[in-house]
Amino acid sequence: MTAFKSMASLVLSGLLLLPTVASAETKPISMNELLKTVKSQSSLESKENKEREAEFLADRNNQQALLEKARAQLAQETARGDTLKATFDNNDVLLTELTETLRQRSGTLGEMFGVLRQYAGEFKGLFSASQNAVKFPERDALLTKLAESKELPSTAELEGFWYTILQQIVASGETSKANAIVVYGEGNEAQTEVTLVGEFNAIADGKYVTYVPQTGKFEELSRQPSTNITTLVSPFETTADSYQPLFVDPSRGVILSLLVQSPTVKERVDQGGIVGYIILGMGLIGALIAVACYLRLLVIGGKMRKQAKSEEVLKSNPLGEVIEAYQSHKGSNLEDLEAKLDEIIMRNAPRIERFVGSIKLFASVAPLLGLLGTVMGMIGTFQAITLFGTGDPKLMAGGISEALVTTMLGLVVAIPLLFFYTLVHSKARRLVQTLEEQSAGFIARYQEKLHSSEA
Incomplete structure (x- = not known):
């Protein structure tokens, strides 16, 4: 029965290949040649099938190896996850214990540090708007750290905060000079020496200027005050060893800006x-x-x-x-x-x-x-x-x-x-x-x- 099936397969293959062979040969071939051709094609296909089966077997073995490797990695990561979870739980318990210990040891110092952060934030806003900020640009970093940090400040930081406040108090009551950028009416900028009159006014090149905290620069007023006020600016700016009169705006520039905005006689007439x-x-x-x-x-x-x-x-x-x-x-x-x-x-x-x-x-x-x-x-x-x-x-x-x-x-x-x-x-x-x-x-x-x- 098996031989009969094999013979039927060969005959069927021969019949299927017959049109191809006939189309390739211009002359008719004999049955012997046809039989030889069918046998050769059958052996060739048998060889290809064996190669394919070998490849399939190799791939199956390879897939099995990859599966085993993936299962091993999964087991390893699962064990690592369990270890990390245990570590996290232990750290969480330890953190809770340390936090409670810190709370007990700090006592009322926690409230003090909260007040410190509050005042550091307030002073940061005040000092940033101060015209004396051009002389002490480094203090902004310290105030920012104290205002935003959740950690306890160090002794050096507390002393730095105290020194910054004292520094601002001293600067508010004296006349000093500092190099800063002045923006003139035409939009031109120049690095020049600015005379700071405490926290009240600033003058440069014989004119009143105002400090802009957003840019950290001084801007020349769009219009200077009347002549009886500006005539005292140049002598005050050039004299350093003696007392000189000067009109000071106690509102830190508000009154001066109102004087500048008030129209002149010509503008009133217009x-x-x-x-x-x-x-x-x-x-x-x-x-x-x-x-x-x-x-x-x-x-x-x-x-x-x-x-x-x-x-x-x-x-x-x-x-x-x-x-x-x-x-x-x-x-x-x-x-x-x-x-x-x-x-x-x-x-x-x-x-x-x-x-x-x-x-x-x-x-x-x-x-x-x-x-x-x-x-x-x-x-x-x-x-x-x-x-x-x-x-x-x-x-x-x-x-x-x-x-x-x-x-x-x-x-x-x-x-x-x-x-x-x-x-x-x-x-x-x-x-x-x-x-x-x-x-x-x-x-x-x-x-x-x-x-x-x-x-």
Whole structure:
């Protein structure tokens, strides 16, 4: 039966190979050759199958070896894990015992170290914001360690903390110099010598500077204070062996920054806009007219005083015209003399009071223009509130402040012009009154002459 199966297999293989052999050979082959070919192919396939079986067996043996090795490693790691777990449990128990021992031995020192960490964190913030931090850059590391460390500080660290506090106290009460980076208004940086006035102010190159903790640099103020303050900076900076006066900001720069932010006179005027400039122009014109009128009245008054002291008639002054009219009048007609003198007074009074009324006009119009500017500014403020709402109080405060500038300018112009008007008007009225008094005196004198001649 087995031989029959083998023969069937060979015949079947021969039949399967027959098309291939037939396609390879162009001529028909005999059955013997076909049988030889089938036998050779069968032996070749048998050999390949044996090689494959050998490879399969080798791989199976290799896989078995790898499995045994993996099982050995697993057992080893399992034993190591058990050992580590036992070690961890022992260490945990030991740590608990040591922690309890530390707590018992430290006693109240634990609270003290907690307070130390708290104060170290607070002083770190204070010292970092201090301008004297540029002189002691190394203390930040110590304060950071004390504030963040969970371990007990050493004696050296406690002494270092105490020394840092003492160092800051000393630096806060003395004037010293330190090399630091100064950032100027254009963004340029330079390493220069900065004079530190305790914890209050810092100056460099004759100007006030402010310390920025975030960058560790000094920045020049966008605008220096007024001249009466800055004139003392350079002598104080250059003199080291003697006492020198200096304006110090006790709020550590807050007041100085407010002074810098407050607008100058020119900026105030600019806030008034075109109406503010018109008010100032009117004030200038009114002041010039007042000065010119006052000088002209001084000249006229001087000529009239000179005429009052002289026996001769002097030309180009109102009192001289009155005297000349009195001396030139002849006859007994008193009404003609009165009319002549009144005509001289009425003719000279407008010339004496010329442009005096314009001063009062400017003084009256200036507040009205200021009110006009305020109304215009308030309209702009309410328009801004309509667009942006009332969420930002600075927006409303700034608009109202700018609106009130014109009212301020109007009052600033009107008040001096009213004084000028009163002064000039009083001067003019005194001159006209002098002419009237002299004229009345001449009429009375002439009337006496008439009565004496009739008698």
